[in-house]
Amino acid sequence: MIAELLADESLGLEQIDAFAFGSGPGAFTGLRVACGLIQGLAFARDRPVVPVGSLRALAFSAAQRALVSAEAAGARSGGTASRVMAAIDARMGQIYWAVYEGAGAARELAAAALTSPGEVAELVARWQPDVIAGDALSAFASAWPTQPGVARWPQLGAEASAVAELARMDLAEGRAVRARDAAPGYVRDQVALTVAQRSGHGERSL
DSSP states (O other), X not given: OHHHHHHHTTOOGGGOOOEEEEEESSOHHHHHHHHHHHHXXXXXXXXXXXXXXXXXXXXXXXXXXXXXXXXXXXSTTOSSOOEEEEEEEEETTEEEEEEEESGGGOEEEEEEEEXXXXXXXXXXXXXXXXXXXXXXXXXXXXXSOXXXXXXXXXXXXXXXXXXXXXXXHHHHTTOOBOGGGOOOOOOOSOOOOOHHHHTTTGGGOO
């Protein structure tokens, strides 16, 4: 797949300045695979690696969409200062979330953290987001409070294009690491449940 992508763009690995990956939070196996693959490519070509937080990438996509929506509406509200709450299903009956603000979700207001559906209403009341994005909206639909004027985009995800754009900006600002130092960003310490624990979580367990 990588060879096909490079061929489509008429590029070789030696032309790549840096390698980036979605560093999490997210599925444990997926994060390890992404990190290991990028480390291998970067080490082979002696290139830096740019880890990009998955919630940050999601918030970036949401902020860009909010800006486009504002421009389509005549930009009466400015559109560039949207506060975004990124929230994804963390499985095990929990939610990964973070809050960003500004054009391109430039400012991190609340770092990636883990919460339960029962705490969602309090978090929304505290952070007052203009936009909530991520599949936690649909996975825990009943937990989210009704708030007029708040955009909700459950179908939005952390796309590769957002990771690439954020990595380009981070690289220009010197926020890259050596291949050997790249690592997933874990929020949860426990990544699996025992048989007894799974009985209390049903299909939502990892």
